[in-house]
Amino acid sequence: MTKQQVGLLFGGRSGEHEVSISSARAIAQALLSADNASRYTLYPFYISKIGQWHGPEVAQGVLDSGQPLNAEDGDTVNLWSFPPEASQMTVWFPILHGPNGEDGTIQGLLQLMQVPFVGSGVLGSAVGMDKLAMKSAFAQAGLPQVAYREIRRHEIWSNPCVFPKLCDEIDAVLGYPCFVKPANLGSSVGISKVRSRSEFEAALDNAASYDRRVIVEAAVANVREVECAVLGTDNPQVSVVGEIRFEGDFYDYETKYTAGQADLLIPAPLPDKIARQIRELAAEAFTAVDASGLSRVDFFYQEETGEIFLNEINTLPGFTATSMYPQLWQATGIAFPDLVHQLLQFALDHADG
Known part of the structure; x- marks a missing residue:
């Protein structure tokens, strides 16, 4: 069997640069697992905070250390030069969170390269990133939202x-x-x-x-925050429902990425009927924005009234071993290395749409 050349693209010009490094480290480890090592050859590529692309040698150093390059280590003269290894990739796994990573920009570049890549295309990524465009798409699909x-x-x-x-x-x-x-x-x-x-x-x-x-x-009073993971395209699979519990006013950046700030309950303790409705709405939200590959869909559930409100979709969610997206699939029966394999295989199988 011919091994696929996987370009793991991480870092980026975003406030979530460090989170991207953490996600990439987990994915790289999964690609080195026994089954995946026989299927894929890993080539890491790192985009620095100033936007410079670095090839496998520098990128592997960032993965090993878990730390970004200092801004002064960049070379603005070669800012738009791609490492020569980039032309050898047969599939890309971009794990760039935030602006310039999950908003359709990098997806457009990868599409111009004419090489398959994991995740949503330009439209799904852009709509999923823009909260107003997202809410318009949800409203058009008749999905329940807050005012x-x-x-x-x-x-x-x-x-x-x-x-x-x-x-x-x-x-x-x-x-x-x-x-x-x-x-x-x-x-x-x-x-x-x-x-x-x-x-x-x-x-x-x-x-x-x-x-x-x-x-x-x-704001809706006394709501529980619940989430589903989605995998696929026209007939997407939806994971079990998970719940996030925390002490603060809302699930802010510090709560998300500080250990011990939030508890994840998987599966969420919900009535079967409510869990089924949430999973159905997650699939509808995924389709409404034309997402593809992977997404995490977030909801508010008001227990007293039984109402469910769709909050948002994240088309490139955090992907560390402790992130909600892979944990939801772990609880649904797909282990982390196999999830990475399924996403890459999906990208290869659906390269032509």
Whole structure:
């Protein structure tokens, strides 16, 4: 059997650079397992924080250390040069989280290379990353969501006469508490939960510093946060449902990536009917944004009323051995190395759409 040349692409120009390194280390280890080592040859490629591509020698050093290169180690003269080994890849596994990694940009580049790659294409990645486009797609598909409102940066910053009226409108329509989020950032960066007019104004200013488009969402009281993992394309498989429990106001960046800050319950202690509905909605959300390969779909469940609200889809979720996505599949019966194999095989089998 001819071994496939796997380009493991990680790092990137994003605030989630270090998380990408952790995900890549876990995937690299899975590719070295007994079964996968006979199927694939691993070639790691590292994109530094300034955007420079590094070939297997430097990339392996980053994987071994778990630490990013210092910014001063980059060479801006060769910023857009690809390592020569890149032309030898038969399939890519991009594990670049956040902007410039899961928003369709790197997917467009890989598509131009005409080499199969793991994950969603340009459209699914872009819609999955943009919270407003995502919510529009969900609304078009008739999926249940909390009430929300789009606000543009110029409404917040450019006209002091408009801003108070805007805040009055949010007060009346959504009320407090509510969430303020940049439209195009991952891992809860720039997100605030606000309970008053003064907090709301400060949160809008903060979110607008990250993105020219901001989303304000109504908060639903006493909800449980539950998630499903999805694998496939037109007839996707959906994992068991998992639940996240934590002490803070919401599942922010620090809670996500600090050990001991959150508990993962897999499978979630839910009635069978509710778990089945959540799994069905996860598949519908996956299809609504034209996702492919893998995604994690997040929900709010209000136990008192039995209501389920679709929160968001993440088309390139964290992929460490302790991340929710692989843990959900582990509980469903797919071990980590086999999950990596299935994703690569799926990319190869569906290279032509």
